[in-house]
Structure formats: structure tokens, C-alpha cells
Amino acid sequence: MPLQPIKFYQTGSFVVGNRLLDPDERAVQARIDRTNSLNCGHRACQGCGEALGARYALDAAMRATGNQMVAVNATGCLEVFSTPYPETSWRIPWLHSLFGNAPAVATGVAAGLKAKGRSDVRVVGQGGDGGTVDIGFGCLSGMFERNDDVLFICYDNEAYMNTGVQRSGATPPAARTTTTPAIGPEPGNVFGQGKNVPAIAMAHEIPYVATATVADLRDLEYKVTRAMDFRGARYLHVLVPCPLGWGSASGDTIRIARLAKESGLFPVFEAEGGEVTDVSKIRRRVPVEDYLRLQTRYAHLFGEHGHPGTVARIQAVADRNIRRFGLVEGE
Amino acid sequence: MLRQVEGSRAVADAVALCRPEVVCAYPISPQTHIVEALAAHVKSGRLSPCEFVTVESEFAAMSVAIGASAVGARAYTATASQGLLYMAEAVYNASGLGLPIVMTVANRAIGAPINIWNDHSDSMSQRDSGWIQLYAETNQEAADLHVQAFRIAEELSLPVMVCMDGFILTHAWEQVDTPSQEEVDAFLPAYEPRQVLDPADPVSIGAMVGPEAFTEVRYLAHARQMQALELIPDVASRFAEAFGRNSGGLVHPYRTDDAETIVIALGSVLGTIKDTVDEMRRDGVRMGVLGITSFRPFPLDAVRTAVGEARHVVVLEKALAVGIGGIVTANVRMAVTPERVSTVIAGLGGRAITKASLHRMLADAIAGRLEPLTFLDLNHELIGNELARMAAGRRSGPMAENLLRDLGAVASRIG
Numbered sequence A: 001m002p003l004q005p006i007k008f009y010q011t012g013s014f015v016v017g018n019r020l021l022d023p024d025e026r027a028v029q030a031r032i033d034r035t036n037s038l039n040c041g042h043r044a045c046q047g048c049g050e051a052l053g054a055r056y057a058l059d060a061a062m063r064a065t066g067n068q069m070v071a072v073n074a075t076g077c078l079e080v081f082s083t084p085y086p087e088t089s090w091r092i093p094w095l096h097s098l099f100g101n102a103p104a105v106a107t108g109v110a111a112g113l114k115a116k117g118r119s120d121v122r123v124v125g126q127g128g129d130g131g132t133v134d135i136g137f138g139c140l141s142g143m144f145e146r147n148d149d150v151l152f153i154c155y156d157n158e159a160y161m162n163t164g165v166q167r168s169g170a171t172p173p174a175a176r177t178t179t180t181p182a183i184g185p186e187p188g189n190v191f192g193q194g195k196n197v198p199a200i201a202m203a204h205e206i207p208y209v210a211t212a213t214v215a216d217l218r219d220l221e222y223k224v225t226r227a228m229d230f231r232g233a234r235y236l237h238v239l240v241p242c243p244l245g246w247g248s249a250s251g252d253t254i255r256i257a258r259l260a261k262e263s264g265l266f267p268v269f270e271a272e273g274g275e276v277t278d279v280s281k282i283r284r285r286v287p288v289e290d291y292l293r294l295q296t297r298y299a300h301l302f303g304e305h306g307h308p309g310t311v312a313r314i315q316a317v318a319d320r321n322i323r324r325f326g327l328v329e330g331e
Numbered sequence B: 001m002l003r004q005v006e007g008s009r010a011v012a013d014a015v016a017l018c019r020p021e022v023v024c025a026y027p028i029s030p031q032t033h034i035v036e037a038l039a040a041h042v043k044s045g046r047l048s049p050c051e052f053v054t055v056e057s058e059f060a061a062m063s064v065a066i067g068a069s070a071v072g073a074r075a076y077t078a079t080a081s082q083g084l085l086y087m088a089e090a091v092y093n094a095s096g097l098g099l100p101i102v103m104t105v106a107n108r109a110i111g112a113p114i115n116i117w118n119d120h121s122d123s124m125s126q127r128d129s130g131w132i133q134l135y136a137e138t139n140q141e142a143a144d145l146h147v148q149a150f151r152i153a154e155e156l157s158l159p160v161m162v163c164m165d166g167f168i169l170t171h172a173w174e175q176v177d178t179p180s181q182e183e184v185d186a187f188l189p190a191y192e193p194r195q196v197l198d199p200a201d202p203v204s205i206g207a208m209v210g211p212e213a214f215t216e217v218r219y220l221a222h223a224r225q226m227q228a229l230e231l232i233p234d235v236a237s238r239f240a241e242a243f244g245r246n247s248g249g250l251v252h253p254y255r256t257d258d259a260e261t262i263v264i265a266l267g268s269v270l271g272t273i274k275d276t277v278d279e280m281r282r283d284g285v286r287m288g289v290l291g292i293t294s295f296r297p298f299p300l301d302a303v304r305t306a307v308g309e310a311r312h313v314v315v316l317e318k319a320l321a322v323g324i325g326g327i328v329t330a331n332v333r334m335a336v337t338p339e340r341v342s343t344v345i346a347g348l349g350g351r352a353i354t355k356a357s358l359h360r361m362l363a364d365a366i367a368g369r370l371e372p373l374t375f376l377d378l379n380h381e382l383i384g385n386e387l388a389r390m391a392a393g394r395r396s397g398p399m400a401e402n403l404l405r406d407l408g409a410v411a412s413r414i415g
Helices: A049-064 A077-082 A102-115 A129-134 A137-146 A197-203 A217-227 A250-262 A288-292 A296-301 A308-325 B007-017 B032-043 B058-070 B081-086 B088-096 B121-125 B139-156 B181-187 B214-243 B269-282 B300-307 B328-332 B355-366 B380-392 B399-407
Strands: A069-073 A094-096 A122-128 A151-156 A208-213 A234-239 A269-272 A275-279 B002-006 B022-025 B051-054 B075-079 B102-107 B132-135 B160-165 B173-177 B251-254 B261-265 B287-292 B294-296 B312-317 B341-345 B373-375
Touching (some): A049 A077, A049 A151, A069 A102, A077 A122, A129 A137, A137 A197, A197 A234, A197 A269, A208 A250, B007 B102, B007 B173, B032 B051, B058 B088, B081 B121, B102 B139, B132 B214, B139 B173, B214 B294, B261 B269, B261 B328, B269 B355, B380 B399
Parallel strands (some): A069 A094, A122 A151, A151 A234, B022 B051, B132 B160, B261 B312
Antiparallel strands (some): B251 B287
16 A cells, blocks of 8 residues: 655645644544444445445544434445444444334434433434435435434435445436446436435425535534534435446545536535525536546446437536535626 | 223223333224324323334334334334234344334234225234234233233343234223233333443444354244243233233133034134033033134144144134135144144134124034135125126126125125
8 A cells, every 4th residue: 555645734625634723623533532433344345435424424423422322224235334243343333124214213213212311312324325215215204204303314326236236216317227227219317207305305394404425524524513413303415426336436436426516416505494504615616527427327428329418418407406506606 | 990991992001001111103993092092191191201103104113113122112013904014024123133012913904905804814924023922812811911011022032912803802892900000010120121222332233144143043033932932821820910810821721621622713703702612512512712822932732732632623713824724723733633623714804703603613513514624604606706707708897896796785894
């Protein structure tokens, strides 16, 4: 492994090096007392966005709760790569029940703790996009509607990766998955389908909804910490690139997540009580092509037999997000 | 305290006395009155601390119970019929995780055709889910079984399903003795979980187990059910000591000692069968009844002992294993020589099981005329008509509608 020189100066991504900050201002992940909630030794792929997101999110939640926390996990990559007995990467109380019931199990944990007088112990439910937007959606909506005291985190890698990259309700248009093959006149996933769960969460008027990506991990830590300021149902939707499913280089995970945000395809925002309270502006706007070209799931859109019209439709999606959320200063 | 009370209310009151800390409620007939009464217990503050969670589905109901139980809270829910099937994945999960949840099943048929009335199709479909299954004969027993169920569940770290006949018991007003809070507190110790989600001692619960140990995990589930064969009668006798009445246990033999024919059944129909047997006894027929209270674990030895040397065993079942016949029968045949056992399917979808029908059927049994598989009071003419229609043309239409049209029934009726 090449030696990584420590940088004592501001980095190219507007991120301030931790060593310049007071200890209290440093990232949770930079602190010596971080909990390593999802510890090393797990079986995630190289460059896994979900492992990165979960580690940062849960360490931040542990810090925010004074280590008084229980996590409930839906079936999926995160569950499988972290645990086969007798090994477990979890250094927190962790429960896996089923694929479709993590939000309801989390509700049960919160209810049980409340009845036992342990409201100081907080509950985080988590799952991938399948366990959140598809099979777990009924339980998620029920948890939101009752305003149960649960933070649910969706690590969205936009398909069923654990079972081998099948389409989910979070798969974007034109993306190739094993059930939306890149063949025919409109290759990949069809346009006009899929659901926007952050918006649906906001429609429940729950106390806090936010989106984040693994490109801005300080922002992810902040949003988890902020979520823990509220009681009631909270939802955090984190975009986590999947090198295996997206056909991207494992070293490009953070770069791709950043391009998703900077292109406008993935709006990063916060909402309270159903109203958007803050958006992360795009710093250097990029065309969606910059994002798409790094992923073989979109390879059919480019080259001699490409589909420039489809790329233009995806660009229109990004442009609409930019207008809708005011993602670009002055637009 | 003796009261004239609806069965659902008696059960809800008994459950409340067990101090559940989380109750999950989703409405489905005929279980609704139980959770309605528990809602009042919680909302009035009589049952406290308790979180009453009105979930969005039965699948969520069992899932909330799983989460609550995993943090060491005593969890309860109730369901029936389609609801039990809708939560089936979580039902298996609860037992696999070893969580001592107690659930009432207000037994009801499973559609299609949709039918809200009583039979045992629902709980029988979950007989292999790893849950202990206890079947109540009366409302008194239903109430008592819940008090015993929490104790059995928590001692073994296994969930317990208390099955009571929908409407026949749940909606029947009967005299029920409800114990005092002090009596139940003395009988039911606080829940001490074997595994718990505790920030002070973090564990991972519910992770993957591969072929290297899966068989052993399943075997241990079986072994704990075998322990339940000892524990269930033990808890019943302790209950009798504490409350002065017999409820629960593995089986209820009735006049079986010298019986040449024994009828085996589960649930509320036992009362009708006992009355019929009493009448036949007056005519000199050596007939007995064996009620099975614990269907899971299945008490092979107790059934074998109770059946003894009886020549005929008639298993009266409120469920049908389509394509083979009896479900309880298959279990009974593991306890006694199979040639002696015949199956009578009865009471499906709420059809009344009358003494007159039982007399006719049992007369056939004594005379050796009973087929290995009999459907009590089957309307052969109705079936003949529909079979003829189906033979006459391809587009014969919805079968259930045709039958009702033939009957001229304007609304479903019981009995």
C-alpha cells in the first residue's frame, strides 16, 4: 500500500483537514473515541459505498446518543457482509429479523425500551433500497405515520445488489440491471417508474428527513447527529455507490457519489416537518454524462450505438432537480 | 372474580394481568374485541407501563413484537385467519430467534372464498412454525392458558400461540373467573431474557447460520419443544395449585378408561362431543373423548396412553389438508396403530357441528361403516350439481357463486 502523505492544508474538495480543527470540531470518524460500530474484518466488496456510509452513520449516531443505541438491520448486503455467525463486525447491539420488516422491528425496539423506562436508548433502523423503498415500504410508512421514535437510514445503491443486481423501485432510468438488461430499443430501466422515498417521507410530515452521499461524510455525520436531536420518526436517505452493481472502479466510489450530487441527479437536502429547510448547493456543476460515463450500467448509452436522446432525458431529470431544489446558486 | 363476560374480554383481561409491556394491534375478525379491550386497559392507565402500537399490518404486528421482545419486553399480539398468514414470515422468525411472544389466534377459516367464521385452518397452517400451540376448550381455559402461556414461553424462550375458536368462544358470553393481579403476579415471574439488545453488553442477534450448524439450531428448537412436553403439564399443575382449577396441560381425557371408541378433537367442539358421548354412554355405548390442548408439541405418549386399547379412534378436525385429508390425524397416527384411526372433517368455515350429526357419524363409526375420510354433513347434491356444470362446459364460472345460487342463500348463515 503506498504511503499516504498527511496533508496539513486545505484539501481540494473544500474539506478542512481535521488536524487544523479543535478536537470538538473534528469529524466523529477522526476522533480517538469513535466506536467503530461497524468494525473492520467484514466481507464488503472493495469500494463498497454502503459499508462506508454505515460506518460513518452509526459512529455518528453512537456519539450523538452517548453510545446508548440499538440498531435493527434489514436483510441485504449490509446484513450479510457484516455478520455470518460466529463473526460479527457490529460493536453495537444489533438485530436482524427479516427483509421487509426492519422499520417495524425498530418500532418494537423503541416501544419495548420506552415501556422499560429506557427512552435514553435510541433506535436506528437500516437497510438497503430494496428493504426500504420496496419490500419494507409498508412497515416504513407505518412507522412514519405513527411517528415512532426511530431513525431509519436507507443506504441506496439503486438495485438489489445482494441477490445479484436486480432492479428495485430505486433503480434510475436507463440503468442496466440483471432484470433490466441493456437490450432492445429502450435498453435498461424504463423511464417514469420508481419512487422518491425522501419526498414520500416528507409527505408524512415527520420531524426530520434528509439526504446525503458518501462523498460528503462530514455532512452525513452532521445529518445523523441532527436527526438525533429530534424525537419521533426520522428518515435519512444516503446514496451509496456500488462498484459491483454499477460497474464502476472501486476507487471511484466517492467520486461517483460526488458527481451524482454535482450533476443534480441526487439532490442533497434537509427537511423538517415536511418542509425543505436546507439544500447543499452544487459547487461545480457537471453534465450528467460525467457521472454516467464512469459506470458500465450506463455503457449502452454511449459509443457508436449509444442513445444520446436518453442521456438528454437523464440530463432533463437533473435540470428539474436543480430547479426544484434551487441547487445552483442564482438559478 | 366470577363474571359473565365475553370471551375476548376475558382473554384481554387475563393478558392485561400478565403485564405485557408492548401490545401490537391490527384489526381482523374475530380477534378485534381482544385488542379493543386491551386498548382500553392501556389508555385508561390500568395497564402501565405498556406501549399499545396500532400497526399497519399483521406482518408489522409480529415484527414490532419481535423488536420489543428482543429488548426484553413482554410482548403480545392477537390475530386470525388471513392475518396469521400475512405475518407468517415473522411468525417463523420469532420462534427461530427464540423470542417468547404470546399471541392469541381467534381461529377462523382461510379464503378464498373469504369466510370470517370459525375453523382451524389458520393455526394449523402454522403448526410447523416452531411455536407452541395450545387450544382452548372454553373461555375460562382460554383466559387461563394466556397466563400459563407467558410462563411457558419465557421459561423456554419459545413463542406460544393460544388458539381459541373464533366467534364460538371469542364472542360468547360465559361465566369466567378472572384472577386478581396479586395472584397472577405471584404465578408469573418477571421476564428474564436469555439474549437481549443492551448497549451495556452489545450482541448481534439474528445473523446468518450456514449448513455447519443449521441442523443443530433446528434440533435445539425441537428439543425445547420436547422440554415443553414436561413443562406444560407442570405449569398446569402449578396453575391448579395457585388458582384452584384445571386448565391447560397436554390432553384432556374424558370417559376414556373403558372406551372402545374415542373421539379426538381440539377446541370448543369438545363440549358438544362430550354431551353426545354422555348420551351415547346412557345407551350403553363405551365411548370416550380425548381433547388435545397442546398440539405443538404433540403429546404422542399422552395420546397413546389415553387411547389405550380402544378399537376405534375418530379424529374430528376443523381443518383440511387438501389432497390428503386430516392434519391432526397424521399426528395421531404416529401415536397409535394407524388402522384404528379415521378422520372426520367438520365445522369448516363455521358450519355448526351438531349433536345430531355427531350421533349419526358415531353410529357409523361403531358399526364399522365410517370411511377413513369423512366430511361431516357434506351436501352431495350441491357438489353433484357443480361437477355436472363443470363437465358440461369450460366457462362454468365462479364455483362458490354457483353453489350459493343453487342453495338460494341470500347471505351466509351459520349452521
